[in-house]
Amino acid sequence: MPIKVDTEKCTQCGNCETQCPGDLIRMDPETGYPMNAYPDDCWYCAVCEVECQFDALRMVFPTLII
Numbered sequence: 317m318p319i320k321v322d323t324e325k326c327t328q329c330g331n332c333e334t335q336c337p338g339d340l341i342r343m344d345p346e347t348g349y350p351m352n353a354y355p356d357d358c359w360y361c362a363v364c365e366v367e368c369q370f371d372a373l374r375m376v377f378p379t380l381i382i
């Protein structure tokens with residue numbers, strides 16, 4: 317899951333959904349918060365994190381197991 321949303325900060329504005337260049341983010345109809353609907357297609361460009369004006373979204377990098 318490449319994004320993590322702080323529900324205390326997120327205003328559910330939908331800007332991250334609009335800004336993702338891959339059109340990967342959707343507002344979850346059950347919670348109202350954004351989620352990555354296609355996590356395997358994320359290339360960690362950080363646009364969603366940078367564009368959130370409320371500092372509510374973080375990319376989560378996959379753990380490398382060596």
Ligand code: SF4
Nearest residue numbers: 326327329330332368
């Ligand atoms: S841009 Fe930030 S505040 Fe707006 S929906 Fe996305 S995570 Fe929430």
Ligand code: SF4
Nearest residue numbers: 336358360361362364
């Ligand atoms: S890191 Fe880039 S590709 Fe991945 S969800 Fe955020 S904006 Fe979209």
